[in-house]
Amino acid sequence: MRSPASYTCKRCLNALKTVFKVRQQPIPTRQPAPGRRSISTAPDKSSRISSNVRTKQQELQRPLIRRSVSFLGQQGETVKNEPPEYRSPGGLASTTVLETEGRPLLLPNNLFHPFSSSPSPEIRRRAAFIKQNAHCPHPDHHQTRLPTNPDDPEARKSVQGKLPPVHVKFECPDCGIPVSCSEEHWADDYEAHLEICDTLREINEDDHDLRSGRFFPEFEYPGDQIEEAMVNMTNWDTFLFSREFRAINDERSLRQATRLLTYPVTIGSVLHELSPYSIKKGGRLTVEGLKSLSALRYSLHPPKSGGGADIKGLRPTPPPMRIFILGARAESSLPREVWVQLTHLFPRVAFHLIFIGPESMANRDSEFPLPARTPENPFGAIVEDRLTNSLKISTFVEYYHTLHKAGHFYPYDPYFDCFMLFHPGLGHPASSHEWEETIPQLLETKVPILVTGYTQYDMERDIDWVKKTVGGEMDLLMEPGENRFRSLRWDLNDLDPQDISCGNWGIWGFRGKRYETIRKDAE
Incomplete structure (x- = not known):
């Protein structure tokens, strides 16, 4: 019975031997003397093969890279000035996403994010639009329009309220959507907000799910x-x-x-x-x-018309x-x-x-x-x-x-x-x-x-x-x-x-x- 080495060419065996020698004996690096120009010599064939083998092994042993989405929403960018919400004790951002084929993928258990600090630029623009157009529903403010139905929050306000109308600024920590002008008004009117808070959180997660980059079998x-x-x-x-x-x-x-x-x-x-x-x-x-x-x-x-493929089977459509x-x-x-x-x-x-x-x-x-x-x-x-x-x-x-x-x-x-x-x-x-x-x-x-x-x-x-x-x-x-x-x-x-x-x-x-x-x- 022939040994396995007999099926391998001598050139490959020499390359493998060189790799093992390189691993056992590290190559010292020489620094050129001051005032002298370093002379680069072309490496031989065996050294080129050994470097290619090391590169392949390093790529195989490299773990799955996890990247964060920057504050501007660009993929693969390093987040230099992360807001506190983005940081976690482990060092990775809480909004960490897995980059799959160039698309960010939000995990199913990480779909809730406040609108203003969302990893999606589109949702952040939507939060800015809400803050510029929506008014605080607290009954102390003036009415901004006529109520459209009895359940309209504007129906709780009076024509001449204590405070003038103010746009929303504060995001509810439970639903992540701007709903009040301040934390004080949100806490004071929390009972009314509690009726829709769970639904708003569901809307928040569904919007992030659509932009998560996952595959949608449904x-x-x-x-x-x-x-x-x-x-x-x-x-x-x-x-x-x-x-x-x-x-x-x-x-x-x-x-x-x-x-x-x-x-x-x-x-x-x-x-x-x-x-x-x-x-x-x-x-x-x-x-x-x-x-x-x-x-x-x-x-x-x-x-059923009883039509067929032949002329006798023709039926009006x-x-x-x-x-x-x-x-x-x-x-x-x-x-x-x-x-x-x-x-x-x-x-x-x-x-x-x-x-x-x-x-x-x-x-x-x-x-x-x-x-x-x-x-x-x-x-x-x-x-x-x-x-x-x-x-x-x-x-x-x-x-x-x-x-x-x-x-x-x-x-x-x-x-x-x-x-x-x-x-x-x-x-x-x-x-x-x-x-x-x-x-x-x-x-x-x-x-x-x-x-x-x-x-x-x-x-x-x-x-x-x-x-x-x-x-x-x-x-x-x-x-x-x-x-x-x-x-x-x-x-x-x-x-x-x-x-x-x-x-x-x-x-x-x-x-x-x-x-x-x-x-x-x-x-």
Whole structure:
């Protein structure tokens, strides 16, 4: 049997021997004499090999490098003037992050940071914006505006208070968000702040989680599934399980996932034949609502046509289901994979989503520059028709009443059309004037109109405004109430940290009144 050395070349053996000799006998370094120039000699081949081996071994033995995010938020920068919050007894910063492929990664147990000293530059800018615009909610200050609802903190203030209005400066140590002008006012009004403190801390951690740089498996969505697999729309848990989403075992991940999915699933939960909203007791659906939704469900769940690939199997294709999303803002910039989930609930139908509103292209200028308005495209529509074979998206940066007067979408069909308004603010004093001309036009179409709201008061204010504006020319299709597929994540109003809400909290529906024709017998 041959020895292992016989399989190794002599050149490599000599290099290894040289390495061992170098380890045992350190090489003395000579300093050049003063006034003389040091002469550098080129190392021989064996010394080059030994230095390469030492370098490789040092790289393998080097521990995982932990770096801190500097106060300016740049990666890999040395923090010279760290604030006291950033220091820890162990010498590493408390906001230490692991640098993975050039991206900072906040650990799951290290997501809470005060907004003003957050490792994220975006959150620090947000803290500065809050301090410049939000006012202290302590009842000793003057009112800065009229209260919008009975629970508004401004309702506790008087018109002529003891102190003038002051912007918030003090950050609550429990939630990390600027909520008061001073520590004294925060402590004096702590009982009122305690009602939302836990929710504000949850918002703080969720915002840092989105910017932690971790991998988000909850944003991976399933594709088509067999039609025999029934979708259970009782709640979020049953829906995600029946749609074969990846298991989400963390509440924070569930909140992040529902923040995006609430928009398509809210529409699907009302229009689907297995909808949790019915005419039964507690189902919140009215008789008129059953009539309108039955027409839509007839088109959304057609029977199998029996078509085939040959000429004999050709069958006429129904027009796509048009869903007009008016006043589009954040929903128009959602990832298209999110809206594709709506088509998976109705596999036999094609959809055409139409986003309409002056803010429908906000934050998307670099993605799709606005096209010029030409005779072929008079309203500058942006059409995305290469998403899937069953989804097409069009965006109009225009008010709906302008398109309605031009007859751009005429005619409307109650079997194939539906309007959707996400948080329109119909009754809000700052936005109600924009809907005064639109709502009567929507009622003329006799097409179902679904509306969501941030809170129960927001919905009731919208309903009262619609009844006051159009009188008795509307039929209520769905009683107002909490949306089963609302966003589980809470959002913060930067202009007023006391104002917290969640996307699509409630939902209700209405339609233009239909008048039945009655024949009068001749005398």
